[in-house]
Amino acid sequence: MRLPPPRRLRSPQTDPDPATGPFRALARLPDEESTRMKTAEIARRYLDYFEKNDHVIVPSASLVSDDPSILFTIAGMVPFIPYLTGVVPAPYARAADVQKCIRTNDIEEVGHTARHGTFFQMLGNWSFGDYFKEGAITYAWDLLTGAEADGGLGFAERDLWVTVYEDDDEAARLWKRIAGLPDERIQRLGREDNYWSTGQPGPAGPCSEIYFDRGPSYGRDGGPAVDDNRFTEIWNLVFMQYAITNVRSKIDFDIVGELPAKNIDTGMGLERVAFIKQGVDNMYETDQVRPVLDRAVALSGRRYGAEHEDDVRFRVIADHVRSSLMLLSDGVTPSNEGRGYILRRLMRRSVRAMRLLGVDGPTFPELFTASRDAMAAAYPVVVDDWARISQYAFAEEETFLRTLASGSTILDLAVADTKKSGGTTIAGSEAFLLHDTYGFPIDLTLEIAEEAGLNVDRAAFDTLMKEQRDRAKADAKSRKRAIADHSVYRELRAKGETAFTGFTDLETESTVLGILVDGHPVDRATQGTIAEVILAETALYAESGGQVADKGIITGPGYTLDVLDVQRPVPGLISHTIEVTDGEVGVGQPATTVVDAVNRRAARQAHSATHLVHAALRDTLGTSATQAGSLNRAGYLRFDFSWTQALSDATRTEIEEIANNAVRDNLEVTTRVLPLDEAKDLGAMALFGEKYADTVRMVDIGGPWSRELCGGTHVSTSAEVGLVNLVSESSVGAGNRRVEALVGLDAFRSMAAERAIVSQLSTTLKTPREQLPARIAELTASLKAAEKKIAALESASLTERVPSLAAEAAIVGPYRVVVAALGSAAADDVRSLALQVRERVGPDAVVALGAESGGRATVIVATGQSARDAGAKAGPLAKTAAGILGGGGGGRDDVAQGGGTDASALPAALQAVKDALAS
Known part of the structure; x- marks a missing residue:
């Protein structure tokens, strides 16, 4: 998690002037258009005030949260969680900041209320074991009600109300003493409204909220307990003083005692303060948002304030364009997953709203430019990085406009036909056609249908999506070329x-x-x-x-x-x-x-099957059987893993069965993009030695049963794999084994071929298939017995040649030499015969016998003691013969063997032995 630095730092995203600090670029600049206090001026006054009161000014953290549990920074306190929870000692006693936040859980409310926005800025002041309730209340009241001329925000005391936790008598007394508020403007509320916790055991405490009375035209009198539209919350002071445990819900937990060090966590909504100080009805009309709304008005030719539905659309555009600009500036890019999906949704909702306002062409070049200019003073990065930001924004709009052009006509016809027939539900097949053929997102189809007062048969759509995924996968290239430098x-x-x-x-x-x-x-x-x-x-x-x-x-x-x-x-x-x-x-x-959809489908099957095999290996062998490499292509997988010995047939069968049981169980396959540390904490397996980015893609099959970091393509459920057929297991080096498998249709074809072979054997041997193993074993035993008998007869036949071979001994110098080609014979039999001939000839014997076996020639050389003393060594002689045969040889001085693949050269090899003895 990114932590606020322990000293005053400048941020390129919040600090236009290195010499001044965050939001100081608009310091006391004259407003030629109006005397209203601009948003950046409010932020500047806030930071100046707390800096004067000994707070370290901390730059905003990124919208992309380093907290592994969330995608975005959703609240001002997120970067300070380690300090507030005591996990990390705070590097300062008190701090203040303006934190960028993104929150999309209330996205449907955007445009309908005065205060709901997806991007917002939270002003916060923090005390870590320093000042507590009295200090927080004093600072808040002093800044809010201080005269504008003196650097305050100039709120009239009569317009401010507060709420406290129902049992927090101390906070109520402090508000009366410090602010002079009467009892009726200090309202007590329960845990649902005025108690803060993380939702987990740990620090918690009561809070006190400050509200602004917008006046009778906005609702009923009676304070925030009666009407929170008229009475708008602007600042929340959290008094973190207790430890809680046994957390059962937001309001149901046990308080176990006071914290040794009490903290203050406050948050004031900058946009809320801005629309009050600027005298407008909502955040969309403030100076940082209104320029986008005005540009949308100009592009559409419609008037803001004339029609409620159009007004909502203008506000949606203004909010979403600004949010998209800020997300892009923090490195988020449009995609179909995670943060990128949220950004894409915001951008596409903006495009859709502009189309509903009658604008069919590109609008982002003007809308994003207007937002850039409005936000530049506070966040110069939107100007500095404009080339990249605009490239992504404009390209996303162009792509989606093409999608809309293709799909809108079909959807409009589907809506019209459904209404004409008196129906209330658009067929799932229509929604699927839009998604599959035109790339029309299902959430947009649902939204447009809802606008028309219709539903969509989502169950039928999901069924068709599953069937489409069964057809739409693919694999990689077999034809490769080297890429450029x-x-x-x-x-x-x-x-x-x-x-x-x-x-x-x-x-x-x-x-x-x-x-x-x-x-x-x-x-x-x-x-x-x-x-x-x-x-x-x-x-x-x-x-x-x-x-x-x-x-x-x-x-x-x-x-x-x-x-x-x-x-x-x-x-x-x-x-x-x-x-x-x-x-x-x-x-x-x-x-x-x-x-190529067919190839991709088979590739996805193979890749998901690899994950199944990996999980099955770990189930069978234990967690030490870790991945050492893999290859996936259509219909085939190869998986290397750390293991020191061959797998038994029973183990291989067990692994194959576990993998196919997972296929049978139709496990859900899900992908998530999340921080690397979070993925590892969740148990995701990573390839050792692989370099991973800070944000990774995690693939789950059956939840945690198979959880790996993976950027490949996968099936949506394990049943789509079809079949896993483990065809081999082998060694690929010390400590590593390899399994290979066929997947899907390739696995079926392999098994079908094996079935055909079994059928043929059964027919040929006139034996039922279940009795084939016994019958083949019987035949094998008979064959081995016959081979043994034949070998004995051949050996006896060779032995009978000893006398005749010994009689053929020729005198070559000091040696009595026997050289002969025996025809076809096993090497062991040739060796035995050579030794017998040597004994018959005597101590000066040199015997060289050659034979052919299995297309290969063998020469055995045996020498007596006198021959060896005279210089005839068996090893060199055998090597000489082997050189003629195209192979190698050698051995002891008394007996050696050589051979090669050129059996036709056997006579020449034996002659070479005689020639060597003669020389």
Whole structure:
């Protein structure tokens, strides 16, 4: 988790002027348009006030939370949780900040209320064992009611009410003494409203909230206990003084005593204070948000304030565009998972709202620019990083506009037909057609249907989605080409990351960003050329994580490219090695990547099966059987793991059965993108030695049963794997084993082939299949007995040749030499015969006998003691013969063996032995 620094720091996202500090750029600037206090001025006054009161000013943490339990920074206290809970000692006694926050759980309320926004800024002051209730109340009241001329916020005391926890008499007394509030403006509420905790055992405490009375035109009198619309909460003071345990719910827990060090955690909503100080009805009309709303009004030609539904849409646009801008500035990019999905949803809701206001063309270039200009004073990063931010924003809108153009007509017809027939539910098949063919998100279909007063048959849609996933998977490339030197990719990578859409889409429209031929950039590639093509987006999976690259094509106006390979030459960039099979492709042209769906499906089956086999191995062998590498391609998997001995047949069968039981159980396969530390805490297995980013993708099959870090494509349920057939197990080095398996249809085909073989054997041997093992064992035993008998007869036959061979001994110098080719004979029999002949000939014998067995020639050389004393060594002689036979040989001085693959050279090899003795 990111922790606030222990000293005053400048942040590039919150500190325009290094010499001043967060939000100081607007310090006391004259407002030519109005005397209303601007948002950044409120923040500046807040930080100035607390800095004067000895608080360390802490820069805002990122919207991307380092807390592994949440995607975003959803509250001002998130970065301070380690200090508030006592896990980490606080590096300062008191601090103040303006924290950026994103919260989307109330996204449907955006635009309908005065205060609901997805992006908001929380002003906070913090005390860690320093001042407590009296100090917090004193600071809050002093700043709120202090004169604007003196740096205060200038709230009239008569407009402020407070609430305290029902048993917190101390806080009530302090409010009366410090603020002079009468009893009727200090209301007591229960745990639901005025008690804070993390929801876990640990620190907790009562809180006191400050409300502003907006006046009788906004609701009933009687204070916040009666109407929290008229009485708007602006500041919450949390008095963290107790330890709680046995937490059963937000309001049901046991208080076990006071904390040794009491903390203060306060939060004042900057947008809420801003719309009050600026005299407007809601946060959407404040100076940091209203410019986007006004631009949307200008683009639509409609008037804000004329119609409630249009007003809601204008507010949604203003809020969502600003939120999207700030998320992009903190590095979040549109995607189909995690933070990226939330960002994409915000952006697409904005586009949809503009279309409902009658604007069909691109609007983000103007809306985002307006938001950038409104937020630049407080967050200069939106200007500094505008090129990247705008690239993602504009591209996302263009992509979604194409989706809307294709799908809206179909959906409008479906809505009309449903209403015409008197129905209330749009068929799931219609929703699926929109999703599958046009990329129309189901949540948008649901939203549009709801606007029309209709439902969607979601169950039927989900069924069709599952069937589509069964058809729509793929695998990697078998044809590879080397990619260019990394230096050529710098300019291409500078244009942004290649967006991979293939987790959800098999077809994606994009643009050609670059072409490389033989590692050099070119403007175009013609028919027959093999080149690398870089696109802005792609649905084609690049080889990684053991999964080979997708097969597919890339098409565009007048050209077709056959995809040979897909790789990631540098982080963030995907390169497609292609052959131009038709036409000519050029930089800047539109391109559509089309994945081979059949191949992808088989690849997904294999990759998910790899996870099943891994989990089965660990179930069977224990947690020490960890992954050492893998390869997945359509219908096949190879998995290497740490283990020191071969697996028994029973163990292999058990592993295969566990994996197939998981297939049978139809386990849910889910993916999550989350911080690396959180994934590891959840038990996710990572490949040893692999470098992982701070944020990773975790794949669960059956929940924690199989939980691995993985960036590959997977089935949605384990039943889609079909079948796992473990076909081999072998060693791949010291301490490592390898299993190989066929998956899905390939596994079925293998088993079908084995079934055919069994059937043929059963017919040939006239034996029922269940009796085949016994019958084959019987035949094998009979065969071995026959072979043994034949060998005995052959050996006896050879032994009978001893006298005749000994009689053929020729005098060669000091040696009596026997050289003979025996025809076909086993090497052991030749050795035995050579030794018997040597004994018959005498101590000066040199015997060289050759034979052929299994297409291979063998020569045995045996020498007597006198022959050896005269210089005839068996080892060198055998080596000489082996050289003629195309092999090798050697051995002791008294007996040695040589051989080779060239049996036809056996006579020459034996002659070479005689020649060696003669010389």
